Amino acid sequence: QLQLQESGPGLxxxxxxxxxxxxxxxxxxxxxxxxxxxxxxxxxxGLEWIGYIHFTGNTYYSPSLKSRVTISVDTxxxxxxxxxxxxxxxxxAVYYCARRVVTTGGVDYWGQGALVTVSS
Amino acid sequence: DIQMTQSPSTLSxxxxxxxxxxxxxxxxxxxxxxxxxxxxxxxxxxxxxxxSSLESGVPSRFSGSGSGTEFTLTISSLQPDDFAxxxxxxxxxxxxxxxxxxxxxx
Numbered sequence: 001q002l003q004l005q006e007s008g009p010g011l012x013x014x015x016x017x018x019x020x021x022x023x024x025x026x027x028x029x030x031x032x033x034x035x036x037x038x039x040x041x042x043x044x045x046g047l048e049w050i051g052y053i054h055f056t057g058n059t060y061y062s063p064s065l066k067s068r069v070t071i072s073v074d075t076x077x078x079x080x081x082x083x084x085x086x087x088x089x090x091x092x093a094v095y096y097c098a099r100r101v102v103t104t105g106g107v108d109y110w111g112q113g114a115l116v117t118v119s120s
Numbered sequence: 121d122i123q124m125t126q127s128p129s130t131l132s133x134x135x136x137x138x139x140x141x142x143x144x145x146x147x148x149x150x151x152x153x154x155x156x157x158x159x160x161x162x163x164x165x166x167x168x169x170x171x172s173s174l175e176s177g178v179p180s181r182f183s184g185s186g187s188g189t190e191f192t193l194t195i196s197s198l199q200p201d202d203f204a205x206x207x208x209x210x211x212x213x214x215x216x217x218x219x220x221x222x223x224x225x226x
Contacts, residue, residue: 039164046207046218046220046221047218047221049215049216049217051214052214061214063121063214063215096164100211105170106154106168106175107164110163110165111163
């Protein structure tokens with residue numbers, strides 16, 4: 001059974017960089033048929049797609065966040081990561097890592113989510 | 121970029137009802153649309169992909185239809201476990217935009 005787990009600081013100061021890691025277990029991140037994605041959800045609000053990466057390193061970012069986002073992959077550790085620069089209070093959210101299947105497009109496995117608060 | 125609009129935002133229904141949620145795309149997305157169910161404090165759950173394909177393990181009372189710019193999610197007979205928030209998502213572009221959500225309440 002594939003499992004994903006987010007980890008990282010729960011509190012980040014304004015203007016600093018938010019960094020999260022997603023550890024994948026029960027399967028290999030080096031699958032041709034999988035993308036590895038980040039999605040966020042501000043408290044009480046809807047879902048926002050951040051972007052995704054293939055193990056080959058190809059990345060795809062949402063235009064609204066593209067200038068501040070970097071997603072990278074470490075196949076040796078079966079992990080992928082998210083960096084979001086110059087954060088503000090508007091970046092406070094639950095951040096989910098997830099798997100998107102290349103052939104179907106559906107996001108079928110999700111982490112439990114990590115709340116990141118931006119505050120001084 | 122492609123915008124996704126769901127309606128209604130809130131839907132009140134009863135156990136046994138048939139309900140339909142609509143999702144409209146600002147540009148054609150062919151059939152590249154998924155539906156998710158989310159309960160409070162939990163990650164979303166994939167219900168439907170490619171507009172009408174039922175994800176493995178999802179009850180057959182859930183169905184999806186549509187193509188181009190208009191899509192629907194139908195629950196044929198509501199069960200107590202179905203009261204949740206539902207989101208559509210397009211994945212024809214990297215933005216992967218979600219609809220704003222439809223809260224299904226008793």
